[in-house]
Amino acid sequence: xxxxxxxxxxxxxxxxxxxxxxxxxxxxxxxxxxxxxxxxxxxxxxxxxxxxxxxxxxxxxxxxxxxxxxxxxxxxxxxxxxxxxxxxxxxxxxxxxxxxxxxxxxxxxxxxxxxxxxxxxxxxxxxxxxxxxxxxxxxxxxxxxxxxxxxxxxxxxxxxxxxxxxxxxxxxxxxxxxxxxxxxxxxxxxxxxxxxxxxxxxxxxxxxxxxxxxxxxxxxxxxxxxxxxxxxxxxxxxxxxxxxxxxxxxxxxxxxxxxxxxxxxxxxxxxxxxxxxxxxxxxxxxxxxxxxxxxxxxxxxxxxxxxxxxxxxxxxxxxxxxxxxxxxxxxxxxxxxxxxxxxxxxxxxxxxxxxxxxxxxxxxxxxxxxxxxxxxxxxxxxxxxxxxxxxxxxxxxxxxxxxxxxxxxxxxxxxxxxxxxxxxxxxxxxxxxxxxxxxxx
Numbered sequence: 001x002x003x004x005x006x007x008x009x010x011x012x013x014x015x016x017x018x019x020x021x022x023x024x025x026x027x028x029x030x031x032x033x034x035x036x037x038x039x040x041x042x043x044x045x046x047x048x049x050x051x052x053x054x055x056x057x058x059x060x061x062x063x064x065x066x067x068x069x070x071x072x073x074x075x076x077x078x079x080x081x082x083x084x085x086x087x088x089x090x091x092x093x094x095x096x097x098x099x100x101x102x103x104x105x106x107x108x109x110x111x112x113x114x115x116x117x118x119x120x121x122x123x124x125x126x127x128x129x130x131x132x133x134x135x136x137x138x139x140x141x142x143x144x145x146x147x148x149x150x151x152x153x154x155x156x157x158x159x160x161x162x163x164x165x166x167x168x169x170x171x172x173x174x175x176x177x178x179x180x181x182x183x184x185x186x187x188x189x190x191x192x193x194x195x196x197x198x199x200x201x202x203x204x205x206x207x208x209x210x211x212x213x214x215x216x217x218x219x220x221x222x223x224x225x226x227x228x229x230x231x232x233x234x235x236x237x238x239x240x241x242x243x244x245x246x247x248x249x250x251x252x253x254x255x256x257x258x259x260x261x262x263x264x265x266x267x268x269x270x271x272x273x274x275x276x277x278x279x280x281x282x283x284x285x286x287x288x289x290x291x292x293x294x295x296x297x298x299x300x301x302x303x304x305x306x307x308x309x310x311x312x313x314x315x316x317x318x319x320x321x322x323x324x325x326x327x328x329x330x331x332x333x334x335x336x337x338x339x340x341x342x343x344x345x346x347x348x349x350x351x352x353x354x355x356x357x358x359x360x361x362x363x364x365x366x367x368x369x370x371x372x373x374x375x376x377x378x379x380x381x382x383x384x385x386x387x388x389x390x391x392x393x394x395x396x397x398x399x400x401x402x403x404x405x406x407x408x409x410x411x412x413x414x415x416x417x418x419x420x421x422x423x424x425x426x427x428x429x430x431x432x433x434x435x436x437x438x439x440x441x
Contacts, residue, residue: 008097013094035436056139067122070120072099081154088159104427108430137172197372197388199237203237212400231276232315262296304325318345
């Protein structure tokens with residue numbers, strides 16, 4: 001850690017992600033001298049390569065705009081690089097290194113043969129027209145297409161990149177590569193190689209995992225009051241599945257504030273979340289405007305200000321800090337599962353753990369998204385399409401196996417479960433063993 005802190009002093013998210021893993025695996029790593037001899041950790045924390053490129057495009061006024069694009073190919077020990085593309089003004093190489101590092105362990109947990117990668121751009125889709133987003137996506141793919149492929153690197157969507165953006169990029173890839181390869185990106189449309197349930201998968205998988213965490217603690221998710229942050233695909237899928245499980249979603253938040261929904265979110269509200277996302281306005285207040293009296297908007301507040309049993313951060317890294325954690329604890333929250341990548345700051349996690357709040361990390365909780373992307377890759381390679389029941393059954397089975405791995409490696413002497421330690425050790429052991437067996441490369 002000291003070496004990395006000297007080498008990358010301006011990449012706090014990356015350093016935070018690495019520290020969490022190294023602290024979790026220290027004991028098991030020291031039990032394997034072969035890992036130390038092969039310098040597995042020193043190799044594992046560095047990405048295999050990073051591509052940085054200029055993205056030049058023309059806006060609706062005819063003016064030329066320039067952004068920076070990236071692809072971090074972090075680790076290919078167990079399969080082709082796999083991870084999303086993020087379009088957001090805050091994207092930096094350090095952020096993408098953190099996401100690629102997390103993705104490596106998350107993908108290992110799924111049991112599917114996928115390595116870790118991440119990419120994106122500092123392009124801000126907020127307020128952009130459909131035509132501007134199309135031209136940017138095409139310009140982005142003009143550089144990216146050379147280093148991706150179904151057995152090389154398979155990008156997917158992430159923050160700011162949904163089915164529309166994947167469609168535009170796939171179209172440009174097809175034109176550049178002169179081939180119709182449905183397996184080069186995932187998150188595609190249903191009529192041209194996409195998998196049923198992929199848009200819902202991260203949220204669905206997160207609730208499958210959360211339900212198992214709650215049941216293992218001898219509780220019941222039915223009737224639980226749940227607070228969600230964000231209103232994109234992830235929070236949307238989580239709201240659907242939580243409602244189906246009999247829980248009550250009482251809060252949804254955005255950058256502008258929070259909407260409290262005292263009687264629980266309705267099917268109409270859940271559908272409207274897609275309209276809110278597609279508007280590119282990034283304002284949760286739209287829900288209160290659409291459903292006056294049922295959704296109560298408070299500007300400047302987070303979802304964690306609303307009294308709940310279960311907190312599910314679904315938006316961005318480090319979105320839940322120590323003050324938020326203590327507010328939740330004071331309001332009686334007894335479970336927090338990260339659905340966003342590294343959604344809680346270390347101080348918040350410590351506060352939860354010290355208070356006895358059930359806590360599980362994003363690399364385990366949100367693995368259902370990339371797992372279903374892996375299932376989409378399998379369908380593409382076989383030129384078949386599974387039914388919703390088949391995909392959902394496989395997703396449920398994968399999330400169960402991830403939970404079992406966390407329990408196996410994270411159970412303490414007193415019988416309680418450290419899900420952070422369990423997830424990190426399970427992912428690390430798989431990747432480290434593969435790297436060891438493949439030699440020094």
